[in-house]
Amino acid sequence: xxxxxxxxxxxxxxxxxxxxxxxxxxxxxxxxxxxxxxxxxxxxxxxxxxxxxxxxxxxxxxxxxxxxxxxxxxxxxxxxxxxxxxxxxxxxxxxxxxxxxxxxxxxxxxxxxxxxxxxxxxxxxxxxxxxxxxxxxxxxxx
Amino acid sequence: xxxxxxxxxxxxxxxxxxxxxxxxxxxxxxxxxxxxxxxxxxxxxxxxxxxxxxxxxxxxxxxxxxxxxxxxxxxxxxxxxxxxxxxxxxxxxxxxxxxxxxxxxxxxxxxxxxxxxxxxxxxxxxxxxxxxxxxxxxxxxx
Numbered sequence: 001x002x003x004x005x006x007x008x009x010x011x012x013x014x015x016x017x018x019x020x021x022x023x024x025x026x027x028x029x030x031x032x033x034x035x036x037x038x039x040x041x042x043x044x045x046x047x048x049x050x051x052x053x054x055x056x057x058x059x060x061x062x063x064x065x066x067x068x069x070x071x072x073x074x075x076x077x078x079x080x081x082x083x084x085x086x087x088x089x090x091x092x093x094x095x096x097x098x099x100x101x102x103x104x105x106x107x108x109x110x111x112x113x114x115x116x117x118x119x120x121x122x123x124x125x126x127x128x129x130x131x132x133x134x135x136x137x138x139x140x141x142x
Numbered sequence: 143x144x145x146x147x148x149x150x151x152x153x154x155x156x157x158x159x160x161x162x163x164x165x166x167x168x169x170x171x172x173x174x175x176x177x178x179x180x181x182x183x184x185x186x187x188x189x190x191x192x193x194x195x196x197x198x199x200x201x202x203x204x205x206x207x208x209x210x211x212x213x214x215x216x217x218x219x220x221x222x223x224x225x226x227x228x229x230x231x232x233x234x235x236x237x238x239x240x241x242x243x244x245x246x247x248x249x250x251x252x253x254x255x256x257x258x259x260x261x262x263x264x265x266x267x268x269x270x271x272x273x274x275x276x277x278x279x280x281x282x283x284x
Contacts, residue, residue, distance in 0.1 A: 001280070001281060001282075001283065001284055002281075124284070128284060138143075139143060139144075140143075141143065142143055142266070142270065
């Protein structure tokens, strides 16, 4: 699966809007994740996962920041996220199924905030993009 | 996920041990898949899916031949399987989840035939190989 030029353009365009609310979207996505898929909480035994907690906000911010990096380097996501890839492979070892869940939650958060921009084409482009990011992050698992 | 030199060696060695039983193995893997995962039968409404049917044998032979070809081109799977990739993307459109089922069934088949020789290392190498093949076949889906 490769990102077409149209896909990349769609991702970059929406990102311009998303970036203005990145932290809030990141936090909301994580909240959705922990709420709909409680098993994902097991990766955060050290966190205060109550709604609006400082740790949730901090982590949501981190996640969106990384996604921003991937958007900025959409032609070479692998290189841009190389360190994160190693982190996930050798230390975090988050089961890949969870990337799909988080991607889904991010899509929901973005769609909820930008309903007029989130057309089927944009939706598909973002799904492919997040799928690419997930691939890169799980690339070195084995 | 990248096939290491060691993985490639193990895959080639393992395939070499099959001693001409490849066709039987293909048919058996398919039969196991239809048996364990009945929804997979929906892709073959035009087949006689009874055990030992000519069509299952014929198709098993095709699948195994493709895998054999892939094994001869481990350094360039994308190119070697390019036609099959197009076929799956534009015609067959087999949901990628089914590739995992077939991979599983093939591995079980191999394990029953190789016994102790189907070591954890061989198992892992074959699993990674089938994963790589599945990736290539699903590459052009979107």
